[in-house]
Amino acid sequence: LENTDAIAVKPLRDAFTKAESLSPGLTEELVLGVLQRQAVNLDFPEVLLRMTRQNLDDCSIKRPEPEFQDLNNKARSLKLILSKIPDEMSDRTQFLQTIKHTASAIRELLDSVNLVFRKYPNQNNRRALENQKKEFVVHSKSFSDALKTYFKDGKSASVHESASRLVYQTNAILETFKTVG
Template sequence: LICFSLFILILFFENYSSFFFQSQHNKKMVLNDEKTSILAKLLAGMCGHAVEGHSMASALEQQCLSSAVYSVLFRPLLERFEMRDPSALRTFRTALVQAEREQEGFLCLLIKHVLSKSQLDVSLHESLLRLQGTACSDDLKLTNGGAVVQEVGQRATVLRAILARIPNEIGDRRTFLETIKEIANSIKKLLDAINSLIPLLSPELQPLVDQRKRDFVKFSKRFSNTLKEYFKGEPPESVFNSANQLICQIVLFVKIIRENIIL
């Protein structure tokens, strides 16, 4: 999946960078914000028809998966092009983010659309979950706010790493059962860290963080229910999907802390 997506990005970048970033014929440069807007509209239009008719649950799934697609797939690949043309890459990266903002779930739909057209036998949920194990930990780091805040970031990082092991261990029942115990213990430790943090927050911030905590608990219970269904015969794909959504909630929680916390 990484190599395939890299090929798609290379192909897109080779064909469109000269058009959007610099005209070789008239030597005219388009303003950065205009370039970004044009490219974002092109990107968003590529999969616009695919969003229509999606249920609320599906929309939430697309949003969570798009977050994972960008952080563990697109961002590392874009960084490989950074030395080639930093200015062009910044425009392309901004356009991807803007396209996702204008049409939630775009990045996920783009990958799904390309995979369906290529007829490759690739599980998007499984591949993304595997990639979470090698994802940059910056999005879960909390360097400010003292030991209590940093503990939340550390616990979140550990939980994501354990969840990312699921694709490799789900085939061995005994190993997988031990992994489930690790996940449950890691969830408890993260919640303990969150509960230690909340009383230290300002009255204005506490409700926001508490809501994110409730969302995390809800998705943790959903993950637990998915595991029960898996052991009753459901395919592992549902477990991969649920684990990805739980990781999404972890990232969103840490993001709220990073953007708002002042102790």
């Protein structure tokens, strides 16, 4: 649509962005509903992961401080690694390497979040940031569990879904810093 009528796309994109910010997950539910209604058989989380590569900087924090820019870079790196999962699952050696990179990227992102906490303590906003960090950790563990299940049953859908949620949680951390920071 963007290539066909860029002027018509902007208000549509703005409306979806506003709706998504008011009700996170609404856009996904809408798209899934349309796909189900049309009986399209598609691994939607896999598609979302692949699309992540095109939108790595969508949620970036605009603050100039080096700690915030480092946080942006760590988040971007994690999202890029996660976006490659669907392509690398067929090569076990490469996939195992990607899993190691993912674990490192998760640790680095959490270290960066903690550095920002230490450098810019703000008691009013800290609770929201801590809650978002906890959610991220929960989804990181869920991703690890999905990987264990994948190596037992060979079904990739749960890994795609869990990785997609981890991308979402990474974006949510950035959005929380933008909102309260």
